[in-house]
Amino acid sequence: xxxxxxxxxxxxxxxxxxxxxxxxxxxxxxxxxxxxxxxxxxxxxxxxxxxxxxxxxxxxxxxxxxxxxxxxxxxxxxxxxxxxxxxxxxxxxxxxxxxxxxxxxxxxxxxxxxxxxxxxxxxxxxxxxxxxxxxxxxxxxxxxxxxxxxxxxxxxxxxxxxxxxxxxxxxxxxxxxxxxxxxxxxxxxxxxxxxxxxxxxxxxxxxxxxxxxxxxxxxxxxxxxxxxxxxxxxxxxxxxxxxxxxxxxxxxxxxxxxxxxxxxxxxxxxxxxxxxxxxxxxxxxxxxxxxxxxxxxxxxxxxxxxxxxxxxxxxxxxxxxxxxxxxxxxxxxxxxxxxxxxxxxxxxxxxxxxxxxxxxxxxxxxxxxxxxxxxxxxxxxxxxxxxxxxxxxxxxxxxxxxxxxxxxxxxxxxxxxxxxxxxxxxxxxxxxxxx
Amino acid sequence: xxxxxxxxxxxxxxxxxxxxxxxxxxxxxxxxxxxxxxxxxxxxxxxxxxxxxxxxxxxxxxxxxxxxxxxxxxxxxxxxxxxxxxxxxxxxxxxxxxxxxxxxxxxxxxxxxxxxxxxxxxxxxxxxxxxxxxxxxxxxxxxxxxxxxxxxxxxxxxx
Numbered sequence: 001x002x003x004x005x006x007x008x009x010x011x012x013x014x015x016x017x018x019x020x021x022x023x024x025x026x027x028x029x030x031x032x033x034x035x036x037x038x039x040x041x042x043x044x045x046x047x048x049x050x051x052x053x054x055x056x057x058x059x060x061x062x063x064x065x066x067x068x069x070x071x072x073x074x075x076x077x078x079x080x081x082x083x084x085x086x087x088x089x090x091x092x093x094x095x096x097x098x099x100x101x102x103x104x105x106x107x108x109x110x111x112x113x114x115x116x117x118x119x120x121x122x123x124x125x126x127x128x129x130x131x132x133x134x135x136x137x138x139x140x141x142x143x144x145x146x147x148x149x150x151x152x153x154x155x156x157x158x159x160x161x162x163x164x165x166x167x168x169x170x171x172x173x174x175x176x177x178x179x180x181x182x183x184x185x186x187x188x189x190x191x192x193x194x195x196x197x198x199x200x201x202x203x204x205x206x207x208x209x210x211x212x213x214x215x216x217x218x219x220x221x222x223x224x225x226x227x228x229x230x231x232x233x234x235x236x237x238x239x240x241x242x243x244x245x246x247x248x249x250x251x252x253x254x255x256x257x258x259x260x261x262x263x264x265x266x267x268x269x270x271x272x273x274x275x276x277x278x279x280x281x282x283x284x285x286x287x288x289x290x291x292x293x294x295x296x297x298x299x300x301x302x303x304x305x306x307x308x309x310x311x312x313x314x315x316x317x318x319x320x321x322x323x324x325x326x327x328x329x330x331x332x333x334x335x336x337x338x339x340x341x342x343x344x345x346x347x348x349x350x351x352x353x354x355x356x357x358x359x360x361x362x363x364x365x366x367x368x369x370x371x372x373x374x375x376x377x378x379x380x381x382x383x384x385x386x387x388x389x390x391x392x393x394x395x396x397x398x399x400x401x402x403x404x405x406x407x408x409x410x411x412x413x414x415x416x417x418x419x420x421x422x423x424x425x426x427x428x429x430x431x432x433x434x435x
Numbered sequence: 436x437x438x439x440x441x442x443x444x445x446x447x448x449x450x451x452x453x454x455x456x457x458x459x460x461x462x463x464x465x466x467x468x469x470x471x472x473x474x475x476x477x478x479x480x481x482x483x484x485x486x487x488x489x490x491x492x493x494x495x496x497x498x499x500x501x502x503x504x505x506x507x508x509x510x511x512x513x514x515x516x517x518x519x520x521x522x523x524x525x526x527x528x529x530x531x532x533x534x535x536x537x538x539x540x541x542x543x544x545x546x547x548x549x550x551x552x553x554x555x556x557x558x559x560x561x562x563x564x565x566x567x568x569x570x571x572x573x574x575x576x577x578x579x580x581x582x583x584x585x586x587x588x589x590x591x592x593x594x
Contacts, residue, residue: 070480114484118535131539134546142547149488163480 028395028410035395040388040414050374058084058343058369059170065361065376066164071114074107074155075354077168078229079361079376084170086244087348087365090341095334096172097229099158102327103168104228104352105320106154109192111355112275112313112320113151115418116199117144120310123412124206140202143195147317150185150192154324157181172338179333186328193321197293199314204297209409211394212304215386216268217277220353226285226319227278227353234281237268244349246360252377263382270385273357274417275312276303290319306390306416313418343369354379356418380419387417443592444495444551445476445585446486448502448537454568455510455561456481458578459501461570462557465582466589474589483540490540491549497592498551499585502537503574504558511573513581516556518545523556555588557581 029037049068053061061080066073078100085092092100117140118130127133134141152162157177159165167174218239220231233249234240241249252261265271283291283301294301294315299308345367351360357379364372394413398406447463449456460478467476475495479485481502490498504514506524516523522545523538537556544550559581562571570578
């Protein structure tokens with residue numbers, strides 16, 4: 001046992017992770033080279049939104065929940081409309097369903113381009129931020145901004161505006177896009193597909209820390225398509241459930257150090273949602289182009305290194321660009337922008353794949369279609385435990401690093417998950433306490 | 436009229452529902468009410484990415500941007516920066532809860548060569564950023580004065 005006077009405690013502390021979605025903090029304590037405490041705290045407002053939704057009409061849920069996140073409003077809208085349509089016995093098929101997937105592709109493209117290039121790549125290349133990276137890689141950053149802009153264009157065209165879209169409704173859309181606008185978009189998407197393929201090659205050449213872990217991955221799974229809007233919820237350890245069984249298998253619990261609820265897969269513990277989980281559980285559903293890009297980049301079909309999520313995001317961007325082009329090619333305007341919806345009492349469940357993971361919604365409606373209660377489980381909330389576990393493992397294996405380097409690496413570990421607070425992690429401040 | 440054909444761009448930045456963070460929006464709306472036709476007025480939420488996109492696509496030779504700031508100066512006081520010459524001071528970053536805010540957007544635009552030849556940034560010192568609260572009295576009093584000052588800028592820049 002070490003002399004008490006020789007005890008050395010290092011504390012990695014993030015005081016403020018302020019963002020649109022709320023506030024968070026990171027605290028890691030290392031005592032005598034052993035990680036003694038890890039707390040990753042997120043304060044998210046969805047619980048307030050659940051209360052806001054009570055007493056509102058079913059039809060308002062897509063617009064209200066879109067306000068939860070400025071980065072992935074489409075995901076909130078999609079989970080909301082699917083849950084409402086489940087409750088109201090409505091099925092949206094054909095071209096309307098395809099347009100929803102196209103809208104979702106736009107969100108994936110813009111969100112993944114932002115995260116890959118602007119937030120995550122600087123970590124790998126040793127830059128403090130994308131501004132410094134742009135000095136050495138101006139063409140790369142220019143391409144990234146253009147790629148993101150094309151994603152934004154899809155959301156603007158289908159959603160009515162880039163942030164907090166307003167054109168999504170239960171049953172379909174308020175307005176259908178003009179064919180000429182879709183065809184203009186297709187030209188841009190051809191360029192975006194080439195850039196996305198280049199992005200796979202570029203990310204695959206980054207230096208990756210050697211860290212693998214046998215996670216339990218959870219994602220939607222659909223037999224015929226890479227999951228965006230629909231599917232069963234499956235895991236890498238055998239879970240295979242319908243969305244309406246979610247709450248039988250997943251539990252949220254309050255953790256003293258955070259106002260955000262932590263999620264557990266009952267009887268299993270922490271689980272991993274997001275692009276890496278989607279990819280590992282749905283590789284066969286990727287397009288041939290995306291599969292080939294992954295193979296050529298040396299990415300295994302089941303990847304256990306969370307740092308390589310940056311390559312997976314690039315592969316998913318390839319898929320999203322190609323799928324968007326396919327949808328536009330096949331598009332024939334439906335007779336009406338939405339199917340009829342009649343309110344009735346019931347409970348509806350919906351889940352879709354936000355850029356950063358599975359997003360679950362559940363609503364209970366009265367006979368006028370007014371919301372009696374709502375439950376929303378965002379992906380970042382679900383990944384909190386895994387992020388804490390990764391930080392614990394990473395710091396344990398790398399405690400020899402100097403404080404500044406260790407802090408930077410901890411930020412990178414957090415950004416592997418592209419949490420909604422990702423950009424705020426740059427505010428990390430490291431404090432050393434010596435006892 | 437689109438921004439592409441406008442020689443001067445006025446950008447009001449902030450969150451209209453967050454107390455004094457709304458000052459940039461308030462000033463932009465005042466300016467917009469009496470802006471000459473060659474001036475395009477935009478409102479933004481403080482995202483540096485959106486600002487970079489606007490600067491890249493607008494190709495305006497002159498941009499005037501108004502945002503809240505927190506430098507410790509008396510509430511309502513106004514500071515003027517010519518950012519084509521130098522980066523905004525660090526205190527400007529505090530008014531945004533985003534990492535990639537206005538100051539970072541301006542620096543990225545500078546690195547990418549998209550900064551206009553002239554870009555004036557007005558920072559208005561805020562006092563209260565409470566959600567759903569109105570502009571504080573000091574900042575509210577500054578809105579009219581700053582809108583008039585921007586109006587003078589516009590006249591001089593186009594004279």
